[in-house]
Amino acid sequence: MTHSHAPRWQLWLFVLAAAFILMVTIGMRMTLGLFVRPLVNDTALSIAEVSLAIAVTQLMWGVSQPLSGALSDRFGAWRVLWMGSLMLAAGWLLVSFMPTQFGLLVGMGLLVAWGMGAGSWSILMSLIANRLPERMRGLASGVANAGGSFGQFVFAPMLQWLMSLPQLGWRGAMWVLAAWAVLILPAARWLSHGAHKVQAASHAPHTHEPMARVVRQAFRNRNYILLHLGFATCGFHVAFLATHLPNEIALCGLPVSVASTSLAIVGIANLVGSLVVGWCVGRWRNKSILAVLYAVRVVLITAYLFMPRTDVNFYIFAAGLGLTWLATVPPTAALTGRLFGTRYLATLFGLTLLSHQIGGFLGAYLGGKAIMAFNDYGWMWHADLVLAALAVVLHLMIREPNIQTPAS
Numbered sequence: 001m002t003h004s005h006a007p008r009w010q011l012w013l014f015v016l017a018a019a020f021i022l023m024v025t026i027g028m029r030m031t032l033g034l035f036v037r038p039l040v041n042d043t044a045l046s047i048a049e050v051s052l053a054i055a056v057t058q059l060m061w062g063v064s065q066p067l068s069g070a071l072s073d074r075f076g077a078w079r080v081l082w083m084g085s086l087m088l089a090a091g092w093l094l095v096s097f098m099p100t101q102f103g104l105l106v107g108m109g110l111l112v113a114w115g116m117g118a119g120s121w122s123i124l125m126s127l128i129a130n131r132l133p134e135r136m137r138g139l140a141s142g143v144a145n146a147g148g149s150f151g152q153f154v155f156a157p158m159l160q161w162l163m164s165l166p167q168l169g170w171r172g173a174m175w176v177l178a179a180w181a182v183l184i185l186p187a188a189r190w191l192s193h194g195a196h197k198v199q200a201a202s203h204a205p206h207t208h209e210p211m212a213r214v215v216r217q218a219f220r221n222r223n224y225i226l227l228h229l230g231f232a233t234c235g236f237h238v239a240f241l242a243t244h245l246p247n248e249i250a251l252c253g254l255p256v257s258v259a260s261t262s263l264a265i266v267g268i269a270n271l272v273g274s275l276v277v278g279w280c281v282g283r284w285r286n287k288s289i290l291a292v293l294y295a296v297r298v299v300l301i302t303a304y305l306f307m308p309r310t311d312v313n314f315y316i317f318a319a320g321l322g323l324t325w326l327a328t329v330p331p332t333a334a335l336t337g338r339l340f341g342t343r344y345l346a347t348l349f350g351l352t353l354l355s356h357q358i359g360g361f362l363g364a365y366l367g368g369k370a371i372m373a374f375n376d377y378g379w380m381w382h383a384d385l386v387l388a389a390l391a392v393v394l395h396l397m398i399r400e401p402n403i404q405t406p407a408s
Contacts, residue, residue, distance in 0.1 A: 011132060015140045017191045018124040019147025021081070024180050025088070025119040026326065027151020028112070031263060032057065033243040034159050037250065038170040043099045051243060051368025053104035055361045057113045058239045062357020064117025069346030072123045073211065078192030084118020085188065087111045088181035096174040119184055121145075122350035125333040127191065129342040134282075141330040142278010148326055149274050152267030160260035214344050215351070223339055223398045224348075227332065228355040230290065230394040233387040234328050235359030237297060240380060241321065244367040248377055252309040262318040269322025277327040286335035287398040293324045293331075294391035300324075301385045338401055359387075 032054050039050050072080045091111025095103055128140050162173040218224045246259035280289050300320045307313045336349045363384075370380050 011136060011140075012143075014131065014191065015128065015143050016147075017187045018128060018144040019150075020187045021119045021184050021191070022121070022124060022144055022148040023151035023154070024184055025116040025151075026148030027155035027267075028088075028177055028180070029058075029061065029116050029120075030148075030152040030238075030242050030267070030325075031155045031159055032108075033246045034156065034163070034260065034263070035170055035173075036243065036247060037256070038163055039099060039104075042170065045099070045101065045104070047247070048368045048372050049101050050104065051364060051371075053101070053108050054243050055239070055363075055365035055368070056105060056109035058235070058243075058357050058364050059361035060109055060113035060357075061117045061120070062235070062354040062360065064114045065120065065122040065353035065357070066347055066350035068114075068118045068120075069122035069126065069348075069350030070211065072126065072346050073344055076192065077123050077127060078188065080118050080123060081188035081192060082185060084115045085181050085184040086115075087118070088115025088184075089178040091115055092174040092178040092181065096171040096178075099171075115181060119188070120353075121329055121333065122346050122353055124191075125329070125349060126342070126346035129333070129337050129345050138281030138283070138330065138334065139275075139278045141281065141333060142275050145278065145326055145329050146271045146274040149267050149270035149322070152325075153264050153271065154267070156260050156263035156267060160256065211344050211347060214340065215347065218340055218348055218351075221339065223400070224336075224352075226394050226398050227335060227339075228352055230294070230391045231328070231332055231352050231356045232359035233294070233391040233394075235356035235361075236363035236387055237359075237384050238325065238363070239357075239360030240363030240367045240384060243364040244371070244377060244380075247371065249314060251376065254309070254311055254314070258311045258314055262314050265315055265318040266322040266325055269319045270325040270327065271322075273323035273325065273327035274330070278330050281330050281334045285400050286331040286338065287395045287400045289331040290328060290335070290395040291392050293328055294388050294395065296320070296324050297388040298385060298392065301381060301388060305381060305385075335398070335400060 036047065036050050036054070039045050040047050068080050068084070088111070091107045091113075093107075094111060095107035097103075098107065124144060125141055128144060129137055132140050158176075159173050162168050162176055163170050165172065168175075242263075245262065246256075249259045249262065250256070277289060277293070300317065303320075304317050307317070332352060333345070333349050336352060337345050340348055363380075366383075367377060367380050370377055
């Protein structure tokens with residue numbers, strides 16, 4: 001049993017602070033693809049080079065997750081969050097002044113990736129799991145995750161508008177992103193320090209084993225491996241679409257506004273999906289929730305392969321994608337906690353996010369290779385379809401402990 005001595009409004013203020021940080025970091029991460037065309041058109045970079053830089057960014061974001069989580073478990077969240085915020089701002093500034101392959105790999109692939117990763121799910125979901133009453137955790141994780149969805153809804157049209165202004169362009173858009181990165185600091189400060197009043201008292205047993213031993217035991221667990229494999233297919237799907245959907249729309253001869261509008265629709269639909277799935281967590285088995293989400297992706301991709309490429313159809317497709325886009329995060333984090341407890345959740349969930357981003361690296365990078373080789377993304381869509389179907393099977397194979405339905 002878990003309870004908190006903090007008033008309810010303070011608990012939800014804690015959740016909203018986490019949601020704001022995710023709004024910034026996930027909003028940036030999910031709109032990286034909007035920079036592909038401007039960079040290719042305005043610099044000497046090829047689409048394959050920009051795709052590689054974004055793929056490296058996705059991969060390094062994943063690498064940062066378990067490391068950020070381990071540092072947070074060891075030294076506290078504040079140190080990781082403030083350093084990540086400054087790295088994020090510095091990365092955008094570097095790319096804006098050095099739009100070369102080296103500049104992109106260091107600025108985006110290292111600084112931006114690690115900055116976004118520090119203010120992402122591994123730390124924030126762990127804080128929610130460790131500091132909130134158990135009855136609130138499912139919905140709270142959904143609300144925080146919806147912050148990332150709302151970020152995509154806000155950042156996609158904002159970036160498109162900024163890049164359309166002659167006096168700003170893509171460079172000015174990156175300067176604005178650097179300013180947003182600094183705004184993380186006040187929320188992170190309160191989340192890490194002012195939120196000590198929100199500390200939940202847990203009567204559930206906590207492991208006193210060293211972190212390294214717990215991680216080794218986790219990787220000997222069949223269920224944890226299946227979770228990693230399933231989440232890797234999710235990373236392939238999300239990174240492929242986030243990076244290459246704008247270019248797919250451009251190849252269909254549709255205006256740039258259709259791409260930014262589609263990404264914004266993904267964001268607002270994902271806000272709904274995150275809230276609904278957050279409500280479901282704790283009421284149904286997490287593995288079943290995940291299997292349903294991946295099955296919906298199978299249906300959506302199959303429908304896309306046969307539908308005419310019109311703006312309205314892209315908007316409908318984007319709305320469907322959005323319902324499952326980041327909605328996989330709360331049940332994956334909850335399932336990790338149910339399997340191993342919450343003491344080292346930032347580290348263990350961070351490691352699953354690393355697998356997610358290995359898939360994300362392949363989705364972004366192979367998408368660039370496909371367009372260079374075939375001038376379309378046909379085989380990538382079929383690969384995405386097969387992987388989504390595989391994810392359904394993998395999650396159904398997980399043996400999840402029984403849950404207790406929360407009291408209403």
